[in-house]
Amino acid sequence: xxxxxxxxxxxxxxxxxxxxxxxxxxxxxxxxxxxxxxxxxxxxxxxxxxxxxxxxxxxxxxxxxxxxxxxxxxxxxxxxxxxxxxxxxxxxxxxxxxxxxxxxxxxxxxxxxxxxxxxxxxxxxxxxxxxxxxxxxxxxxx
Amino acid sequence: xxxxxxxxxxxxxxxxxxxxxxxxxxxxxxxxxxxxxxxxxxxxxxxxxxxxxxxxxxxxxxxxxxxxxxxxxxxxxxxxxxxxxxxxxxxxxxxxxxxxxxxxxxxxxxxxxxxxxxxxxxxxxxxxxxxxxxxxxxxxxxxxxxxxxxxxxxxxxxxxxxxxxxxxxxxxxxxxxxxxxxxxxxxxxxxxxxxxxxxxxxxxxxxxxxxxxxxxxxxxxxxxxxxxxxxxxxxxxxxxxxxxxxxxxxxxxxxxxxxxxxxxxxxxxxxxxxxxxxxxxxxxxxxxxxxxxxxxxxxxxxxxxxxxxxxxxxxxxxxxxxxxxxxxxxxxxxxxxxxxxxxxxxxxxxxxxxxxxxxxxxxxxxxxxxxxxxxxxxxxxxxxxxxxxxxxxxxxxxxxxxxxxxxxxxxxxxxxxxxxxxxxxxxxxx
Numbered sequence: 017x018x019x020x021x022x023x024x025x026x027x028x029x030x031x032x033x034x035x036x037x038x039x040x041x042x043x044x045x046x047x048x049x050x051x052x053x054x055x056x057x058x059x060x061x062x063x064x065x066x067x068x069x070x071x072x073x074x075x076x077x078x079x080x081x082x083x084x085x086x087x088x089x090x091x092x093x094x095x096x097x098x099x100x101x102x103x104x105x106x107x108x109x110x111x112x113x114x115x116x117x118x119x120x121x122x123x124x125x126x127x128x129x130x131x132x133x134x135x136x137x138x139x140x141x142x143x144x145x146x147x148x149x150x151x152x153x154x155x156x157x158x
Numbered sequence: 159x160x161x162x163x164x165x166x167x168x169x170x171x172x173x174x175x176x177x178x179x180x181x182x183x184x185x186x187x188x189x190x191x192x193x194x195x196x197x198x199x200x201x202x203x204x205x206x207x208x209x210x211x212x213x214x215x216x217x218x219x220x221x222x223x224x225x226x227x228x229x230x231x232x233x234x235x236x237x238x239x240x241x242x243x244x245x246x247x248x249x250x251x252x253x254x255x256x257x258x259x260x261x262x263x264x265x266x267x268x269x270x271x272x273x274x275x276x277x278x279x280x281x282x283x284x285x286x287x288x289x290x291x292x293x294x295x296x297x298x299x300x301x302x303x304x305x306x307x308x309x310x311x312x313x314x315x316x317x318x319x320x321x322x323x324x325x326x327x328x329x330x331x332x333x334x335x336x337x338x339x340x341x342x343x344x345x346x347x348x349x350x351x352x353x354x355x356x357x358x359x360x361x362x363x364x365x366x367x368x369x370x371x372x373x374x375x376x377x378x379x380x381x382x383x384x385x386x387x388x389x390x391x392x393x394x395x396x397x398x399x400x401x402x403x404x405x406x407x408x409x410x411x412x413x414x415x416x417x418x419x420x421x422x423x424x425x426x427x428x429x430x431x432x433x434x435x436x437x438x439x440x441x442x443x444x445x446x447x448x449x450x451x452x453x454x455x456x457x458x459x460x461x462x463x464x465x466x467x468x469x470x471x472x473x474x475x476x477x478x479x480x481x482x483x484x485x486x487x488x489x490x491x492x493x494x495x496x497x498x499x500x501x502x503x504x505x506x507x508x509x510x511x512x513x514x515x516x517x518x519x520x521x522x523x524x525x526x527x528x529x530x531x532x533x534x535x536x537x538x539x540x541x542x543x544x545x546x547x548x549x550x551x552x553x554x555x556x557x558x559x560x561x562x563x564x565x566x567x568x569x570x571x572x573x574x575x576x577x578x579x580x581x582x583x584x585x586x587x588x
Contacts, residue, residue: 055393055396056393056396058446058450102184102386102389102390103180105177106181106185108178108181109181109185
């Protein structure tokens with residue numbers, strides 16, 4: 017089973033001055049390494065600060081693009097890991113080991129397998145094709 | 159009623175706690191057994207102690223809660239059990255010596271309580287030593303497989319028995335005998351030396367490969383494949399390649415398994431019936447996994463020591479993975495890869511696969527000629543594969559009676575029920 021570990025942090029997270037960033041990076045690196053060496057890590061990315069992104073709001077038609085900060089957002093989605101485990105409990109144990117601090121949360125969601133959808137649906141069929149293109153056209157990473 | 163519900167609730171809580179203990183065990187068992195083996199100096203004893211600690215955890219944690227550091231708890235409990243056991247043995251042996259011995263041990267025990275469960279600097283080496291021990295060439299292959307799944311994969315004896323469809327007692331026996339053999343031969347707990355590493359690693363990779371194969375194409379029973387077992391092999395391949403990153407074969411094996419596993423979703427239809435490569439919906443292949451497989455193969459190639467058997471097989475799987483259809487597959491390249499594979503790892507199965515690729519590249523008559531060369535050697539007598547392929551090629555040449563005869567001969571030889579059904583269907587359609 018595949019699970020996505022979604023990192024959520026409070027929007028206004030003030031880093032205390034005495035935080036040693038090298039230490040933070042090392043802790044995260046060690047965590048990632050432990051996932052790799054246990055054979056469970058499939059992918060993961062961290063996201064750049066929200067001021068480099070924007071929000072597309074669908075309340076209006078046509079949708080409205082706004083720059084941050086986002087008034088309604090109480091939490092920010094700051095990165096993710098994709099892991100593969102044999103049970104939900106294993107995914108939970110790995111999530112608990114993530115070196116995050118108070119105020120931060122991991123949301124853990126199971127990733128749908130494509131077989132769970134109606135395979136005869138035209139768009140499910142198309143999605144397979146899109147995935148195929150995305151999958152094989154992307155350069156192979158070393 | 160209310161009482162019943164309370165009982166049911168506590169039962170489901172207990173079940174949840176049990177699942178959590180099992181999850182922790184799967185994550186930690188390799189490092190616990192590896193650390194213990196280094197401490198107590200005996201792999202078989204370490205495995206016993208770790209299992210006893212696990213049994214304690216299964217009894218205690220659902221009742222008392224899971225300790226804050228489960229791995230440390232398990233390691234410490236196992237170490238204490240080891241010390242108790244040694245003390246008892248020493249007492250039987252020589253009362254006087256036992257006092258000195260146990261004092262030293264007590265000192266060690268005191269230190270253990272304050273130590274982290276393992277040293278991150280050495281635990282990778284410990285796990286690697288464990289893998290090499292479980293796959294030691296002194297053991298028969300089936301014991302290597304059982305031991306690897308148990309100590310490295312953290313599977314229970316019951317799970318291993320279920321996966322291989324053998325009685326639990328058979329797996330138990332294999333493990334007990336294997337541990338005894340390792341102790342009796344005083345197999346050192348170490349990563350093999352440079353000179354020895356190649357051969358020993360080959361044994362490790364072979365074990366992982368066989369576990370995957372058992373999951374990929376079940377040799378017996380009614381299930382076409384057992385993805386759990388294949389998934390476990392994939393996890394082991396990822397572990398090994400991360401622990402020996404300079405070894406091309408480790409990356410190549412991982413590449414092969416990722417590429418083969420990428421087809422799982424397309425290999426059976428909605429009714430659980432097998433779908434052969436030519437009929438598979440290629441858009442249902444797992445293209446993220448294909449990318450991971452190709453990346454692993456690129457890594458193996460980048461080390462620059464040439465392609466071994468796993469790399470060549472991975473390259474063949476890669477040809478299929480990137481092809482838009484059966485017709486659009488680079489069969490000539492696949493023929494070439496099989497020829498290279500036959501040089502590196504000669505086998506009648508490789509020759510048969512090469513014959514199939516020849517048929518695809520140059521037509522069924524050329525393929526049949528290659529198959530008949532193989533028939534003449536007598537190397538595959540008794541295998542369902544040979545008449546299966548021969549029947550297929552004869553059918554494509556329009557030699558229907560001979561084709562049907564061959565396919566029916568194949569049904570009589572296969573042990574897999576689903577495969578038999580596919581062959582029968584083919585024979586009937588001719």
